[in-house]
Ligand SMILES: Nc1nc2c(ncn2[C@@H]2O[C@H](COP(=O)(O)OP(=O)(O)OP(=O)(O)O)[C@@H](O)[C@H]2O)c(=O)[nH]1
């Protein structure tokens with residue numbers, strides 16, 4: 552089940568009340584006020600976890616709660632604050648706050664979604680609901696003329712609310728591979744997108760999305776992602792930025808230069824890129840993938856394609872020449888099966 556949007560309820564912890572305690576000792580039966588402050592309530596914190604790609608766990612548990620702060624104590628001791636509770640969400644989670652309003656015409660209650668946060672950076676944190684502050688103990692209210700104050704302030708309620716979480720993918724399928732493998736050429740041949748194509752690495756610096764029309768009603772989206780190099784998982788060659796985009800694609804198409812035009816071995820290239828992907832995120836490595844062996848118009852390609860088939864026996868391989876169009880129809884038919892959506896029946900009326 553791919554859950555990519557749902558509603559949750561979140562409530563941060565309430566602050567503990569201040570204490571109105573008076574000191575009572577063996578020799579000081581009427582000691583002064585010594586009530587301490589209440590502890591703070593815990594925040595509800597969201598953490599962007601690059602190793603997950605689903606909001607599924609909130610489907611089963613849509614209540615996000617943090618504990619309350621403890622009441623203030625005697626002897627001017629502050630009550631214990633409740634720890635923040637951290638909830639993990641995938642990269643690309645968009646959060647809206649849900650407010651309810653009466654429809655002036657029908658009197659019906661309608662929900663409104665206000666954009667609240669767009670969480671796209673791995674390990675980014677965001678406080679969804681702030682915990683309430685603890686109240687003040689009576690020790691703060693003592694003055695020269697008011698020696699036995701019974702006043703204290705109550706703890707403040709934690710923030711609460713209903714929220715809509717939505718996982719935004721950038722595309723149904725992403726083209727992943729070494730620089731110069733021909734990713735942008737493939738996108739330009741399959742869609743109306745016109746990415747820059749050139750014979751030098753890192754031509755593409757931002758992902759570009761194209762729409763593939765499989766037939767009158769069926770389509771899917773394809774993202775051209777900047778090239779990855781060895782060490783990308785350690786952020787070499789802007790690796791993290793690019794891997795973050797890959798996280799937002801549901802299916803991965805690994806493109807290799809099967810012509811070996813730069814004197815590299817496509818099998819090694821593919822092993823390298825697969826390794827970078829799995830070092831970045833084991834979840835990403837488990838996503839559906841196939842191989843596009845590009846540049847088969849080059850003479851050396853035949854042998855390289857054989858080697859790829861030997862090495863990756865259980866993976867679908869599409870030998871193509873994006874430049875000449877060879878093999879592109881077969882690839883397109885496969886993508887239609889994998890990611891094609893019938894637009895007429897795709898979006899039943901969104902639940903409000
Ligand atoms: N011979 C041959 N050359 C191709 C083919 N597809 C692409 N090329 C060439 O390979 C070079 C790189 O192509 P791009 O599409 O820019 O490659 P890319 O993977 O997007 O590269 P980056 O954006 O740098 O990661 C260009 O000179 C293309 O003309 C092909 O099927 N056959």
Ligand SMILES: [Mg+2]
Pocket residue numbers: 734735736746747748754755775777
């Ligand atoms: Mg490119």
